[in-house]
Every structure is written in C-alpha cells, then in structure tokens.
Amino acid sequence: MTIRARVAGVGHYLPERVVENAAFEATLDTTDEWIRSRTGIERRHIAAEGETTSMLAVAAARAALADAGVTADQIDAVLVATSTPDYTFPSVASMVQGELGATGALAFDVQAVCAGFVYALTTANALIVSGQSKRILVIGAETFSRLMDWTDRGTCVLFGDGAGALVLEAAEGTGTPEDRGILACDLHADGRHRELLYVDGGASTTGTTGHLRMQGNSVFRHAVEKLAESAHAALASIGLSGADIDWIVPHQANLRIISATAQRMQVPMERVVVTVQDHGNTSAASIPLALSVGRDRGQIKPGDLLVTEAIGGGLTWGAVVLRW
Structure with a gap:
C-alpha cells in the first residue's frame, strides 16, 4: 500500500x-498598455488598511475547509507559505491555527x-507520507503591497495581495502515476x-521592513530555464513527460x-491555467489562488494531471506533480 497526499x-x-x-498613470511614468x-x-487586489496576511489566510482556509x-478540529497541521507575516513572530500559521480553532x-x-x-x-506531502499527519491545511498568503516602493515602476505594478489554501489528506494509492x-x-x-x-x-x-528590489531581466532568464528543468525532472522521476500533463498551474509572475x-515544456497555452491578468504576482499565494480559480472555472477536474512550478527570491525554485 502507498500513502498519497490527496x-x-x-x-x-482576495481583498x-x-x-x-x-x-x-497619475503617479508613474507608465501606461496600461x-x-x-x-x-x-x-x-490586482490590494489589502485594506488593517487587513493582514493572517486575515487573508484564515478566509482562504475557511473556504478550503468548507x-x-x-472542520478545523480535524486538521493535524497548518502550514503557511508567506514572506509578509503579520509580525516577526509568532508565525502566521500559529495565528491561523488559533483563529480557526485547530487546537x-x-x-x-x-x-x-x-x-x-x-x-x-x-513539506506537507512528507508529513503525510511519513505518517506524522493525516490531514493538513497548506496555505499561501501574502500582502506584498506592504513591501512596495510605489515610486519604482519596475516592481510596484507587478504585485498584488491574496491567499489560497488546500486541504491535503492521507489516502491509499497503488504506487503508480494513476494515483x-x-x-x-x-x-x-x-x-x-x-x-x-530581495x-x-x-x-x-x-x-525595518524595507522594500522589494529586483533585477527583472536576470530573474526572467533564470525563471524560464529553471522552471522548465524542474518540471521535467519531477515528471521524469515518475516516468512521465509534458505530453502527459492536463494542466500546468504556474506561479503567476509574468505572462x-x-x-x-510552457513552450520549453512543449505544452500549449490552452493547457495552462492563467490568472495573472486579474491578480498580478501574489508571490506564495499565486499557485493556490490559481488552483482554486481554475477549479471554479471548470478547467481543473478530478483525475487531471497537474504540474505546479515556481521560482522566487533566494533564488528558490521547484515543481510538484499531482493528480487532482
């Protein structure tokens, strides 16, 4: 028997x-075009004054639980991916856990x-496969608007705020890619x-908190190369390729x-879930946001094979292959 995180x-x-x-256009040398x-x-969506990352995370978590x-008391772990916590500590995850009553x-x-x-x-997958947890809330939540230098047209127009969440639970599988x-x-x-x-x-x-700084052209070059390589490596590890994918659900940074x-992976754009036009770059929230929106649109259906991939500051990058 194989345990899968389903x-x-x-x-x-979204705020x-x-x-x-x-x-x-009124404050920067830029245009909509x-x-x-x-x-x-x-x-993009921007959090209201007093609306924090943990508040966004709690709202997304409640939607995923429903x-x-x-119920929250059936959750064994809460993991929150974020670079914009409410405080240096405690963690956003602990605040979400307390607010939900996932004691x-x-x-x-x-x-x-x-x-x-x-x-x-x-990380959540490892906790479930190892038997340490049976049901986990995995949340991506960000208020990147709080990190923006609003005079820098190269960065401030790119980002937005939001949160997405998944409930993962242990399930028996056959040990094949059909699981x-x-x-x-x-x-x-x-x-x-x-x-x-950075x-x-x-x-x-x-x-101090500081502002986001980015060398956009260099990040672009690293992103295209590394994202495709990571996705291919994850697929190859289970004997699959881009031809087997139903949907790429990428980090929504830039179209x-x-x-x-997608071109490097030889996957047509018709099989890519795209939400960047409406949300901008919501950092760690972008993939779960896109998963939720893609499901609600009727794009992502049970049994579909998905690849999610992302690159961020660090540099950090990676990919996950999952069957919905």
Whole structure:
C-alpha cells in the first residue's frame, strides 16, 4: 500500500479593493498598455488598511475547509507559505491555527518567497507520507503591497495581495502515476543569486521592513530555464513527460515567463491555467489562488494531471506533480 497526499478541498480569498493598471498613470511614468504588453497584468487586489496576511489566510482556509467538508478540529497541521507575516513572530500559521480553532494542529510558516507554496506542499506531502499527519491545511498568503516602493515602476505594478489554501489528506494509492494526490516533488535553491530579488530591510540588518528590489531581466532568464528543468525532472522521476500533463498551474509572475516555460515544456497555452491578468504576482499565494480559480472555472477536474512550478527570491525554485 502507498500513502498519497490527496487534495480534499481548495479555496481562496482576495481583498475587495481592485487597482487597475490605469491607476498608476497619475503617479508613474507608465501606461496600461506598457504594463499589459510586458507582464500580462491588467489589475490586482490590494489589502485594506488593517487587513493582514493572517486575515487573508484564515478566509482562504475557511473556504478550503468548507470545500473539503471537514472542520478545523480535524486538521493535524497548518502550514503557511508567506514572506509578509503579520509580525516577526509568532508565525502566521500559529495565528491561523488559533483563529480557526485547530487546537490539535502543529503550525509553522515556510519562507521561500514566490516558491514558498511549492516548498510548503512538498513539506506537507512528507508529513503525510511519513505518517506524522493525516490531514493538513497548506496555505499561501501574502500582502506584498506592504513591501512596495510605489515610486519604482519596475516592481510596484507587478504585485498584488491574496491567499489560497488546500486541504491535503492521507489516502491509499497503488504506487503508480494513476494515483490521485502528490506524485513527485523537485526543489532547488541557489543563494549566490540572492541580489537578483530581495527586500532591502530586516530585523537583523536595518530593523525595518524595507522594500522589494529586483533585477527583472536576470530573474526572467533564470525563471524560464529553471522552471522548465524542474518540471521535467519531477515528471521524469515518475516516468512521465509534458505530453502527459492536463494542466500546468504556474506561479503567476509574468505572462511572458509563463508562456516561455510552457513552450520549453512543449505544452500549449490552452493547457495552462492563467490568472495573472486579474491578480498580478501574489508571490506564495499565486499557485493556490490559481488552483482554486481554475477549479471554479471548470478547467481543473478530478483525475487531471497537474504540474505546479515556481521560482522566487533566494533564488528558490521547484515543481510538484499531482493528480487532482
């Protein structure tokens, strides 16, 4: 018997405030057309004053729990992928655990920036496969608007706020790629490239939050190469290829990166879930957001083979293959 971590429920939450590209034209040397043509982004959601990452995470978690038909006291672990916690500590996960009333669950955050959800999903899979947990809430939640330098047109137009969540639960499988659940994971990091994408603040350096800084062209080159390689490696580990994929559900950073990665994987864009136009880059929240929206659209169906992949500051990157 093989134990698989199967998706039992999914949900998401987006702040009410929507900012269209045209809103930046009054304060920045940019236009709606410039942003669309270079990124594919048309709008993004921005958290309200006082609306924190943990609040977004709780809302997404409640939606996922309801979708799974389980209650918080049936959850063994809460993992939150985020780079924008409410506080230096405690973790967002512990705050979510307390707010939900999941008193029997362990809780911790995973920090791998935009690759955070892939890292968290891999960690949750390990907990379930090892028998340490039977049911886990895996959440990606971000308020990246709080890290923006609103005078930097190269970064502030790219990001948005939001949260997505999955309920993973242990299920018996046959040990073949036909099983539903997580089938393969592939994670990487290379700290030599940390200056390509970082925040220029922190508790042990400036004592301030800081702002996001990015060398966009360099990040783009690394992203296209590394994302395709990681996805191929994860698929190959279970004897599959891009031809077997029903959907790529990528990190929603930039439409050009998404398109170039799909092309390298020889997967047509018709089989790629794209939400970046409506949400912008929501960092660790983007994949679970896209999974939830893709399911709600009727794109993702039970039995579909999915590949999720992401790259973030660090650099950190990776891919997960799962059957829905």
